[in-house]
Amino acid sequence: MKLKILGTSSAFPTKDRNQTAGLFTYAGESFLFDCGEGTQRQIRIAKENPQKITKIFISHWHGDHVLGLPGLLMSMAMNQRKTPLEIYGPKETGTKIAAIMKAYEHEKLSYRLIIKELSNIKLKTICETDKYKISALKLKHPIPCFGYSFEEKTRLRIDTPYLKSKGVPTQHIGLKRLQRGKDVVIEGKKIKAKDATYVRHGKKFAITIDTAYYTPIVELAKDADLFVCEATFSNKVKSSAEKGGHMTTKEAARLGKRAKVKHLVLTHFSQRYRSTKELQQEAKSVFKGKLTMAKDFMEIKI
Secondary structure (H helix, E strand, O other): OEEEEEEOEOOOOOOOOOOOEEEEEEOOEEEEEEEOOOHHHHHHHOOOOHHHEEEEEOOOOOHHHHOOHHHHHHHHHHOOOOOOEEEEEEOOHHHHHHHHHHHOOOOOOOOOEEEEEEOOOOOEEEEEOOOEEEEEEEOOOOOOOEEEEEEEOOEEEEOHHHHHHOOOOOOOOHHHHHHOOOOEEEOOEEEOHHHHEEEEOOOEEEEEOOOOOOOOHHHHHOOOOEEEEEOOEOHHHHHHHHHHOOOEHHHHHHHHHHHOOOEEEEEOEOOOOOOOHHHHHHHHOOOOOEEEEOOOOOEEEO
16 A cells, blocks of 8 residues: 655646645555646656556646646547546536546547546545445535545454464465454364454545645544645745635644644645745644655655
């Protein structure tokens, strides 16, 4: 499980920072969170395969978060993609994508787009498999905007040393039943699930980009192993943050502290900051845990 950060700037790209995008990889799937201008090129520089993206999560429809989307969708088609692609986003996401593709005379794709529009205000599960669930929360921004969390489900793992101590083979078809919490008999030996398995708690990742300080985010990011949060401005210009529906570093740090996250990553920095040292010091004065100031192409393992 890892996150490759592809863009860390806000409204304007800079020499060192692209517009917002993050590529999250888990168990052979890749999820793209936002697709700012130039994201397709960032993906290639990062040596990632865009065809492996199975889901795209759009926070909102301000251009710096979606300008790279039409180019990515067209390139996937030109490369003869066949796998369906799911896109999650606010209401009218389907209409907007259709209009963009029509404008570029690229309405017919080689693959199926599955659009899932969000209207929930409270925290809600929007996608679930036997391995994970993804939830969304409407944020506090001038236009409809969503934050997301990914939670890996708790699973039973086989205690291999225990099996070896009992002289039981560690490769056997019966182990699948054991992993489901059922007792088994292998080569005449009864193995109890409670003795031969242990609980592996799942990991959690949360991301909120473009939002003012909003208390419900605490629940979205609660106990996250990794929380990526916007911190557009220094606390010295808090009025600018409030005007644009953004957060200061101290506000983002306060959310991380209240949510008890293990690793807080700040991103979406205003172009006015050539260095993030001052922003980092502000955040450190509030959040005492592991803190990282995001950079383009930074890879974080969870």
